[in-house]
Amino acid sequence: MNNQLIIDCRGVAKTYDEGAGELTVFHDIDLQLHAGETLAIIGSSGAGKTTLLNMLGGLDKPSRGEVWVAGENLHAMREKPRSRFRNKTLGFVYQFHHLLPEFSALENVAMPCLLGGMSVSEATQRARALLTQVGLAPRLKHKPGELSGGERQRVAIARALVNQPRCVLMDEPTGNLDEQTADQVQALIQELTEELQTAFVVVTHDHRLARRMQRVSRLDHGRLVFDAVAGEA
């Protein structure tokens, strides 16, 4: 692991205005993640895991505090540069994967590279290699509607990794995968942390996956109260 700070979350709070009152999802979250580190965020339903992940990815603004990603103050950036920065630096895997229905698996995965200005042949080559790594070599030409839920999830994972981001944010990446495919995803995470020093933040209810991350933090009553090494989740 090198020592570069990839995520530096300082005193982050999120409050929703509920009309009659306020809902504070969390307060004073401090979180640091270095290159090559993997972190699982666990916690009960409604604890605020997805909300926190959205702050780290610049998709939702904190009510207080700052989120620095790879040396940039994410929420101080204007929308366009932030969106370019996100495409280059972060990869996202959501529960709802938002694949483009009219494009094939291969095209969906190549898309972030093409948007970043890479040649079609290089983007296609990278996309093919990643789809092969997640076991989808026989499905390259299939459109999302012709794939199973787990296959679509794997396409989304390949798409999140194709630009070789510094950090990947995953929301329930193994939610609809069988054990064997979940293991493939976990192996891919490990490979990328070792080879490319990619950092991963994984929100999950899957304790098997959480245990395999280097750190596990629990979001509980608005605080990250538990930060253990892997194996204690």
Ligand SMILES: Nc1ncnc2c1ncn2[C@@H]1O[C@H](COP(=O)(O)OP(=O)(O)OP(=O)(O)O)[C@@H](O)[C@H]1O
């Ligand atoms: N846009 C919003 N407006 C108001 N409240 C919201 C909004 N989005 C989320 N919440 C509330 O914030 C809390 C945290 O939601 P969040 O989705 O982050 O939880 P979670 O830990 O990811 O849950 P789960 O494990 O069920 O996915 C919940 O009580 C939710 O109802």
